[in-house]
Amino acid sequence: MADGLDAAMVTPAPSSHSPDSTLTARIAEATALREGPEGVAQVLRIVFRDGPLPLRDLARQARLPLPVAGAVRRELENAALFERGGGVRLTEAGRAFCAETLGLEGSAQPRPVAPVAAGPxxxxxxHAVLGAMExxxxxxxxxDVTLDQAPCTPETALRRALAMHEAGAVEGRHIAxxxxxxxxxVAIPLVARALGIGGPRRITVFELDPSRCRQLREAAERIGAPVEIVPQDLRDPLPAGFHGGFDVLETDPPYTLPGMAxxxxxxxxxxxRETGLPVFLSYGDLAPGDxxxxxxxxxxxxxxxxxIRPSxxxxxxxSILGSTGQLLELRTTDEVPDAVEAERFAAPIYTGEVRPKLRRYRCQNCGTAVVVGHGESFATIERLKAxxxxxCGETRFRREGLVRR
Known part of the structure; x- marks a missing residue:
C-alpha cells in the first residue's frame, strides 16, 4: 500500500466561525429549487471546480433549466458568493464558503480530469494509485459467498470513486x-489524492464481516484517511448515533431485491432528510423484467x-453476476419513507437464502455423499473441505450435481 496521504487529504472539521451553513437552504427556498439545498451546493461545487463558467455551461453541468440556474446565480450574487467577470465565478467569500462549509480544497481554477471511461x-x-488499490x-x-461477497476489481473501485467525485459526492462530504x-x-481517498482534491470529511463503513472490518480499519490507518468502521449486521437497525448524519450513500448490496432494498x-x-442527496448503487446487469x-x-x-451505467x-x-454489473446514480426525493425499521429484518436477503441451490459432493476416499448449501451442515464446498x-476426514470431493428438494 502507498505511503500516507498528503496532509490535505484529511479535511479538518468546520470551525465554529464557518459561514452560515443554512444559506443553501435559504437560497433553495427563495428560488423554489426542487433539487433543494443540495442543488445549490452542487452549483457552488461546479463553479469552484470549473469556474469561471458561462451560465449555460453551469446549467448544463448542474442539470438545471437555464432560467433556474440564472435565479440561483442571482441569489448567490446577492449573498456575495458569486460575481460576474468572464463568466460565473466565486468571490473571496464564495471560496471561503466552499472551503469552510462544503469542505472543498485547492484553487477555484479549472482542473482537467479524465472522464470516467465507458469500458474497463x-x-x-x-494510474498513480492503482498499485495501492491492487x-x-x-x-x-x-x-464468503454465503454473504454474496464478490469484490469488484481494483480498477472498478477507482472508477466508481471517480464517478462519485464527478457527481460532487466526495470533497467535504459525509459518506456512509x-x-x-x-x-x-480506500478507493475514495486514493482517488482524491490522485486528483489533488480534498477528501471527504467523514467516511463510515457499516460492515458485517469481522475480517473485512479489520482489514479496512488497518488500511484507513495506513493511508491516513478519515474512515470509521462500524461492525454491523444490516438486518439490524443502525445505532441511534448514526441516523441522519450523512449526505452521500454508497453500496454494493446482496444480489436480491430484498437484500438491495x-x-x-x-x-x-x-x-x-433532504432532497437531492446522491446515492450510488452497484447491482447486477438485469433482464428487462428484472x-x-x-x-x-x-x-x-x-x-x-x-x-444508469450498464456493465x-x-x-x-x-459468476452470479456474469462478472459485470451496473452502476446506478440515484438522488433522494421528498418521497423517501419516514419510517425507520425498528426491528431486525428476518426475511432472507442473500442469494443462497432466496434462491437456494443444494449440491451433492462425494468423498473421494470413502464414498460418503454430503449435501452442501444453505440450511445444510456445510453451506459451501470450502467449508466442507476445511x-x-x-x-473419514478426507478433504477431496467430487461434485455430483444439484439436489432437488
Missing part, C-alpha cells in the same frame, strides 16, 4: 458505505435515477 480501461489520472484487494480476507467488500473506503433502507436511515422490478423498488424508496462494474469470479469428510 482506467483513466490516466488514476495491494488492498489482494490482501483482502477470503470471500453499507457493506464494503469493494474497499470503497434492505441495504438502501439502512442507508437512508443514515442520510439527512430491471423494471428493480426500478419499482427504488421508486418505492423515494429514489430517482439520474444516471460499469467488473467483478473477479462473480472440516473434512464427516466419515
Amino acid at each position: 480501461d482506467l483513466p490516466e489520472a488514476l 495491494e488492498q484487494v489482494t490482501a483482502g480476507p477470503p470471500v 458505505i453499507m457493506g464494503d467488500d469493494d474497499s470503497m473506503s 434492505l441495504f438502501l433502507r439502512r442507508g437512508l436511515e443514515a442520510l439527512r 430491471q423494471l422490478a428493480c426500478l419499482r423498488e427504488l421508486a418505492a424508496l423515494g429514489l430517482a435515477a439520474s444516471r 460499469f462494474n467488473r467483478y473477479a469470479g462473480a 472440516a473434512g469428510c464427516p466419515a
Whole structure:
C-alpha cells in the first residue's frame, strides 16, 4: 500500500466561525429549487471546480433549466458568493464558503480530469494509485459467498470513486458505505489524492464481516484517511448515533431485491432528510423484467435515477453476476419513507437464502455423499473441505450435481 496521504487529504472539521451553513437552504427556498439545498451546493461545487463558467455551461453541468440556474446565480450574487467577470465565478467569500462549509480544497481554477471511461480501461489520472488499490484487494480476507461477497476489481473501485467525485459526492462530504467488500473506503481517498482534491470529511463503513472490518480499519490507518468502521449486521437497525448524519450513500448490496432494498433502507436511515442527496448503487446487469422490478423498488424508496451505467462494474469470479454489473446514480426525493425499521429484518436477503441451490459432493476416499448449501451442515464446498469428510476426514470431493428438494 502507498505511503500516507498528503496532509490535505484529511479535511479538518468546520470551525465554529464557518459561514452560515443554512444559506443553501435559504437560497433553495427563495428560488423554489426542487433539487433543494443540495442543488445549490452542487452549483457552488461546479463553479469552484470549473469556474469561471458561462451560465449555460453551469446549467448544463448542474442539470438545471437555464432560467433556474440564472435565479440561483442571482441569489448567490446577492449573498456575495458569486460575481460576474468572464463568466460565473466565486468571490473571496464564495471560496471561503466552499472551503469552510462544503469542505472543498485547492484553487477555484479549472482542473482537467479524465472522464470516467465507458469500458474497463482506467483513466490516466488514476494510474498513480492503482498499485495501492491492487495491494488492498489482494490482501483482502477470503470471500464468503454465503454473504454474496464478490469484490469488484481494483480498477472498478477507482472508477466508481471517480464517478462519485464527478457527481460532487466526495470533497467535504459525509459518506456512509453499507457493506464494503469493494474497499470503497480506500478507493475514495486514493482517488482524491490522485486528483489533488480534498477528501471527504467523514467516511463510515457499516460492515458485517469481522475480517473485512479489520482489514479496512488497518488500511484507513495506513493511508491516513478519515474512515470509521462500524461492525454491523444490516438486518439490524443502525445505532441511534448514526441516523441522519450523512449526505452521500454508497453500496454494493446482496444480489436480491430484498437484500438491495434492505441495504438502501439502512442507508437512508443514515442520510439527512433532504432532497437531492446522491446515492450510488452497484447491482447486477438485469433482464428487462428484472430491471423494471428493480426500478419499482427504488421508486418505492423515494429514489430517482439520474444516471444508469450498464456493465460499469467488473467483478473477479462473480459468476452470479456474469462478472459485470451496473452502476446506478440515484438522488433522494421528498418521497423517501419516514419510517425507520425498528426491528431486525428476518426475511432472507442473500442469494443462497432466496434462491437456494443444494449440491451433492462425494468423498473421494470413502464414498460418503454430503449435501452442501444453505440450511445444510456445510453451506459451501470450502467449508466442507476445511472440516473434512464427516466419515473419514478426507478433504477431496467430487461434485455430483444439484439436489432437488
